[in-house]
Amino acid sequence: xxxxxxxxxxxxxxxxxxxxxxxxxxxxxxxxxxxxxxxxxxxxxxxxxxxxxxxxxxxxxxxxxxxxxxxxxxxxxxxxxxxxxxxxxxxxxxxxxxxxxxxxxxxxxxxx
Amino acid sequence: xxxxxxxxxxxxxxxxxxxxxxxxxxxxxxxxxxxxxxxxxxxxxxxxxxxxxxxxxxxxxxxxxxxxxxxxxxxxxxxxxxxxxxxxxxxxxxxxxxxxxxxxxxxxxxxxxxxxxxxxxxxxxxxxxxxxxxxxxxxxxxxxx
Numbered sequence: 038x039x040x041x042x043x044x045x046x047x048x049x050x051x052x053x054x055x056x057x058x059x060x061x062x063x064x065x066x067x068x069x070x071x072x073x074x075x076x077x078x079x080x081x082x083x084x085x086x087x088x089x090x091x092x093x094x095x096x097x098x099x100x101x102x103x104x105x106x107x108x109x110x111x112x113x114x115x116x117x118x119x120x121x122x123x124x125x126x127x128x129x130x131x132x133x134x135x136x137x138x139x140x141x142x143x144x145x146x147x148x149x
Numbered sequence: 150x151x152x153x154x155x156x157x158x159x160x161x162x163x164x165x166x167x168x169x170x171x172x173x174x175x176x177x178x179x180x181x182x183x184x185x186x187x188x189x190x191x192x193x194x195x196x197x198x199x200x201x202x203x204x205x206x207x208x209x210x211x212x213x214x215x216x217x218x219x220x221x222x223x224x225x226x227x228x229x230x231x232x233x234x235x236x237x238x239x240x241x242x243x244x245x246x247x248x249x250x251x252x253x254x255x256x257x258x259x260x261x262x263x264x265x266x267x268x269x270x271x272x273x274x275x276x277x278x279x280x281x282x283x284x285x286x287x288x289x290x291x292x293x294x
C-alpha cells in the first residue's frame with residue numbers, strides 16, 4: 038500500500054510538464070483548469086491528463102467552489118519522503134549547503 | 150469571498166472516528182503534534198485551545214461548526230494577537246478502508262503573516278498524524294523545527 042503510493046508520487050514527478058504544473062500551483066494556489074492552461078504552454082487535454090495523474094498521487098488537492106474546481110499543490114506526500122530519507126540531524130547542514138548554493142548562484146548572476 | 154489559501158490532504162488507513170479523536174483528544178494530539186494538545190469540549194460556540202505540554206496556549210479560537218466525525222471548523226488566532234484571526238476546516242471522508250483528511254486554512258487577514266507561519270507546520274502535522282494513526286507513533290521532530 039505505502040509502496041504503491043510512493044510509486045505514484047515518483048512516477049508523477051518523473052515528468053517535466055507535471056513538475057511545471059506543480060511549480061505553477063506553488064506560485065499560485067487555487068487555480069482552475071482554465072487559469073492553468075493560460076499560464077502553461079500545454080493543451081487543455083494535456084493539462085487535464087497531467088492533473089488527474091497528480092491528483093491520483095495526492096500531489097494536487099482539489100476543492101469545489103460552486104462550479105469551479107480549484108487546484109492546490111499538496112506538499113504532504115513530499116513531506117513524507119523528506120521525513121523518510123533526510124535525517125533530522127542533516128537538516129541544518131543541508132539548509133546551509135542550500136543557502137551557500139543560492140548565494141553563489143546569485144553572485145554569478147550579478148557578475149553576468 | 151476569496152479563494153482558500155492553504156489546502157492539504159492526506160489519506161490515512163484509519164476510521165473517521167479514530168481520526169476525529171486524533172484531532173480532538175489531548176492524549177492523542179500530544180503524541181504527534183510536538184507534545185502539544187488540542188483542548189475543548191468541541192461544541193459549537195465553545196472555546197478551543199492548542200496548548201503546549203505546560204498548558205501554555207499557543208493558538209486559541211472558537212468552535213464554529215462541529216459534526217463528529219466528519220467536519221470541524223475552528224477560528225485560529227495567536228492569544229497575543231487575537232485580532233489576527235483565520236479559519237481552519239477539517240474534513241474527514243471515509244474512502245474504502247481509509248479516510249481522506251482535508252485541512253483548509255483560510256480567511257487570513259490582509260496584513261497577516263499567519264499564512265506563512267502555518268504553511269511550514271501543516272505538512273508536518275498531517276504526516277505525523279498519519280504516522281500516529283497507522284503505526285501508533287508520530288514523527289519525532291516537533292512542529293516549527
